[in-house]
Amino acid sequence: MASSSSSSSTQVKKITLKAADGKHFEVEEPVAMEMETVKSFFVGNEDAMKDMVVPLLNVSSEHMPAILDFYRNHSEFRKRTPPPPAEEVKAFNEAFLENKSDEQLMEMIMAANFLNTKELLNFLTEAAANRIKNKSVEYVRAFFGIENDFTPEEEARIRAENEWAFDGLDED
Amino acid sequence: MGETTTADSMDRLSELPPFIIHHIMSRLSAQEAAQTSILSKRWKALYKSFPVLDFHEAYTYFTGEDEFYRNPAVIDPEHLIKGFRRNLLKFIKFVDACLVRFFELEFSIQKFRLLIGLLDVKRFSSVLDKWLGLVVENRVKELDFEVQTSRKTMYTLSQTIYFVKSITSLKLSGCKLELPYGDIKLYALKSLSLDKVCITEEILHKLLSCCSLLEDLHLSCLALKHIYVSKLHKLKIISIRESPHELQSVEIAAPSLE
Structure with missing residues (x-):
C-alpha cells in the first residue's frame, strides 16, 4: 500500500467542484482551498467536507482544467525549497497563456473573479494589460468587446482635454 | 441573425466589474491608462475613479x-x-x-x-x-x-x-x-525612502523619531555626516547608500532588523 508510494498524495482528500454546465471536477483539497469561494463554502460547515459537491455557477467547464492546473503548479512552486528559478515560473506562465484567445482570457478573468482567487486574477489582468499595450483604440475596443458610444465630436473633446495622454497616439 | 451569439458574449465581456478594470489600468503606464478614457462612456467614467x-x-x-x-x-x-x-x-x-x-x-x-x-x-x-x-x-x-x-x-x-x-x-x-x-x-x-534629498541630520532624526511603525527605510545620496536611527522597533529593512567621503558614522538601534 503506502510502501509503494514515497509521497502522501494518495491520501490527499478530494473535493468535487461542479462547473456551470454540470460537469464534475475532482480536486485535491489544498488546491481547491486556494479559491476563496470554495473555501467559504466549507467555513463553519466542517461536516460538509467529505462528499459535498461545490457548485460553481459562473465557471464554465471549458476553463476548469486550466484554472486547476494553474493552482496545482503555483501552490507547488510556493511550497518548494529552495524556491523554483524565476525562469521556470515564467515558462509555465507563458505556456499557460500561449494558446488562449482574447475571449478565453476575458472569460477566465471573470471566472477568477467569481472564484475569488487573487493570484490568478492578478496574473490574468496583467496578461490582459500586456495584450492591449501599444495597441490602437479600435484594437482595444475589440479586445474588450466595447461598443464606442461617443460621437466623433465627443472623442475629439476627450483627446483635447487630455492632450498629454494622447500625444503621439494616432487617431484611427 | 447569426451574429446574436457574438453580440451576447460582447455584452457580457464589456461588463467587467469596475475593480477589475481598475486592476487592468494599474498594469498600464499612466499615459496608457489615461487613453482608456476614449474607449467608451463607461471606461471614461471608470478612468475618472481610477485611484492610482x-x-x-x-x-x-x-x-x-x-x-x-x-x-x-x-x-x-x-x-x-x-x-x-x-x-x-x-x-x-x-x-x-x-x-x-x-x-x-x-x-x-x-x-x-x-x-x-x-x-x-x-x-x-x-x-x-x-x-x-x-x-x-x-x-x-x-x-x-x-x-x-x-x-x-x-x-x-x-x-x-x-x-x-x-x-x-x-x-x-x-x-x-x-x-x-x-x-x-x-x-x-511604514516605508520611507529619501534619495538625493536635501536634509539636515536634525530633520532626519526628527522625522525618524516620529514614525514608530516604520518597517523599511532607504536613504541614499543625502550627503550627511552622521546617521542615527533609534527606537524604530518594527524596522526590518534598512539600506543606506552614501558616499564614504562624507558619511562618518552610522548608528542603528532597531531590534527587529532582518
Whole structure:
C-alpha cells in the first residue's frame, strides 16, 4: 500500500467542484482551498467536507482544467525549497497563456473573479494589460468587446482635454 | 441573425466589474491608462475613479537630450527647449485637471506618483504645493514624488506632507526638506525612502523619531555626516547608500532588523 508510494498524495482528500454546465471536477483539497469561494463554502460547515459537491455557477467547464492546473503548479512552486528559478515560473506562465484567445482570457478573468482567487486574477489582468499595450483604440475596443458610444465630436473633446495622454497616439 | 451569439458574449465581456478594470489600468503606464478614457462612456467614467495617479513626464525631454548630445548639429537646442516647455505645460495641465477632478469628486487616492523635470523651479513650486495639498486632502496612502532639477534650485517640499496621517509609503527624491513647523504626524508610515534629498541630520532624526511603525527605510545620496536611527522597533529593512567621503558614522538601534 503506502510502501509503494514515497509521497502522501494518495491520501490527499478530494473535493468535487461542479462547473456551470454540470460537469464534475475532482480536486485535491489544498488546491481547491486556494479559491476563496470554495473555501467559504466549507467555513463553519466542517461536516460538509467529505462528499459535498461545490457548485460553481459562473465557471464554465471549458476553463476548469486550466484554472486547476494553474493552482496545482503555483501552490507547488510556493511550497518548494529552495524556491523554483524565476525562469521556470515564467515558462509555465507563458505556456499557460500561449494558446488562449482574447475571449478565453476575458472569460477566465471573470471566472477568477467569481472564484475569488487573487493570484490568478492578478496574473490574468496583467496578461490582459500586456495584450492591449501599444495597441490602437479600435484594437482595444475589440479586445474588450466595447461598443464606442461617443460621437466623433465627443472623442475629439476627450483627446483635447487630455492632450498629454494622447500625444503621439494616432487617431484611427 | 447569426451574429446574436457574438453580440451576447460582447455584452457580457464589456461588463467587467469596475475593480477589475481598475486592476487592468494599474498594469498600464499612466499615459496608457489615461487613453482608456476614449474607449467608451463607461471606461471614461471608470478612468475618472481610477485611484492610482501615476505621472512621469521627464522621459520626453530626456530622450531629446540624449539625441542632442549624440548629434548636436542636427537638433537646435532652442527648439529642444521650446519643445520641452510645450510638453511640460501640457503635462502640468493634465495632472492638474486629474487632481482637481479627484478632489471635487472626493475620491480617495491610493497612490500618487509624480516624476517631473523642471528647469524653472520657482515658477512651478506653487503648482507642486497645490498638488500635494490636493492628494493629501484625498487621503493618499502611497506617495512617490520625484522632482528633477539642478542641485542649486531644489523644490522645497510642502509642509503639509509632515502632517498626513494616511500615508503608509513615502518616497521622495530631488527635493529639499525643511524643519517642520509643528509635530510630525506621519503615524501610519511604514516605508520611507529619501534619495538625493536635501536634509539636515536634525530633520532626519526628527522625522525618524516620529514614525514608530516604520518597517523599511532607504536613504541614499543625502550627503550627511552622521546617521542615527533609534527606537524604530518594527524596522526590518534598512539600506543606506552614501558616499564614504562624507558619511562618518552610522548608528542603528532597531531590534527587529532582518
